[in-house]
Amino acid sequence: MDPRGVAAGLIGLMAVVAASIATAEGHDLASLRIMRNAYPRAHFFRALETSAMKPDVTFDTWDRTYSRLMGIQGKVLDEAVTGRYPRVLEFFNRLKKAHPDQIVLLHYDGTSVNPNFMAKELFAGHWLYYNGAPILSDVPAQAGKTGIRVSDTALFKTGLGRRHNLGDDIGLCVLDAQGRPDWSQSEQVRLIGIDASRGTLTVERGLYGTQPLAFGAGRACAAAHCTVGPGYESLQWYYNFSTLCPRDAEGRRCIEALAETLGRRFGADGELKAFDGIEFDVLYDAPPLSGNEMGNERRADCDADGRMDMGRIGGINTYGAGSVEFVRALRDRLGEGRFICADAPTGQRATGLLNGVETEAVFGLNQPDAGRWSDNMNRHRFWNENGRAPVFSYINNLFQAKDSEGLWRNRPLPPNYNRLALAEAALTDSGYAEFFPAPAEDESFLAGVDDELRMGRENQSGWLGRPRGDTMQLARRASDVLKGIGAPPG
Helix, strand or coil: CCHHHHHHHHHHHHHHHHHHHHHHHCCCHHHCHHHCCCECEEEEECHHHHHHHCCCCCHHHHHHHHCCCCEEEECCCCCCCCCCCCHHHHHHHHHHHHCCCCEEEEEEECCEECHHHHCCCCCHHHECEECCEEECCCECCCCCEEEEEECCHHHCCCCECCCCCECCEEEEEEECCCCCEEEEEEEEEEEEEEECCCCEEEEECCCCCCCCCCECCCCEEEEEECEECCCCCCCEEEECCCCCCCCCCCCCCHHHHHHHHHHHHHCCCCCCCCCCEEEEECCCCCCCCCCCCCCCCCCEECCCCCCCCCCEECCEEHHHHHHHHHHHHHHHHHCCCCEEEEECCCCCCCCCCCCEEEECCCCCCCCCCHHHHHHHHHHHHHHHHHCCCCCCCEEECCCEEECCCCCEEECCCCHHHHHHHHHHHHHCCCEEEECCCCCCCCCCCCCCCCHHHHCHHHCCCCCCECCCCCCCCHHHHCCCCCCCCCCCCC
16 A cells, blocks of 8 residues: 555644544534523623632622623733733633533734734734934943933823823834834833933833844934823823734734734633624724824834835725725634624724624713714614624623712613613614623622613523514614605705
8 A cells, every 4th residue: 555645644633633633622602592582682791700700709690790791802822911810711711611602702902912912922013112212322231220311202201090100112123224123122111201402311121021132323223102091000002003014023013923822722721612703892993093192203114114105005094904904814713603893993904804893981981972873773784684694792881970089980870771782782783782780689699780681680681582574774764754854965
């Protein structure tokens, strides 16, 4: 027998086995209870993380409280809000094992990340920087604080973060023969102070897993990270989703590298393998315009040539195109057995790739506005028709109000608005995310469930059952009482 034939047969058999394993690892999303046309299609959202972090809260109590709807969603990694990992992850995985028909989603920041969580996973050039300034003095390879003279100190800021006590995180890198930043030779530092009269930045050296390097005068530059707050101890760094983002030694842009990193976490050996998918918070179509910068002198440099461009290069929004490519790359990694969703009001363009969207703060974050009703209805109908099957969009009842100290705090929506949000979710075949649960019914629960979500005393979720027909727009069936005079011109 030809050994090459035996080898080929074994390879073919291995491929069949691998395919069957891959299929077994996939999730049957359509079989989840939240997808079975039982309304309201509700799940707990975010608030359950805090209770899971408390050492005196047992899993049994937590599970008894948060298994009463059709699933859960929250942050279990430390990409934005620290302290969740690994205890919250453990609770989420245990709930999924105990209730396999419930949806379990990862909530993940889609635009930026805490560098302490991800800095070592990505290449220095995968981050988004502002236009930088040439370094005018030799910089020694020394730890601690260093003064660096640059061509323009106005490109750097202090007083950032929630307590206004943070300075820019800055990347130092050499310049190539064409004078462009070469992020393969770089170091990460934090700005401590600015002496504008001397044109000097004082920085803390060798941070976020990097080592202090020597940089020659006129042969290197400093560029501040595009960041977002509020941040207590650190700011979050923006990913560079531009299609012209610098590539690492393996030829990957941020698009491919981040998709690979997240895909690994959802893989057969990954910590998120039991999760049904991911929801990206604030996955934008454009880089930050205002954020933490305090003037017009600096803007995002997406192609890393040292000049601001805001991602629009050659008349093309390379950042927006790259964010769609990122979703496609992640879809290739996760396959069809995982939900991929994202915020809706942030310029989503990945139709056909995302399973659906989240409408956060459905009637506004700080002041309820029922006028958003039609916006939400149109948005969810659009995604019902253009999302990837199986489609899963949902409405989030997040709302905030000022406390006695004038600080914004999460608060429940007024009851009439909350019921309006529930009605809107039902009318658009959407889910409902319970961000601010009702008060606990008794001491045995950590949080309560709104009467509308559990049929009151019957305590039965999904009690509305299946719709008897498509949503009707009564205005389209009524006669025109204005007799045409309200029609737009032309």
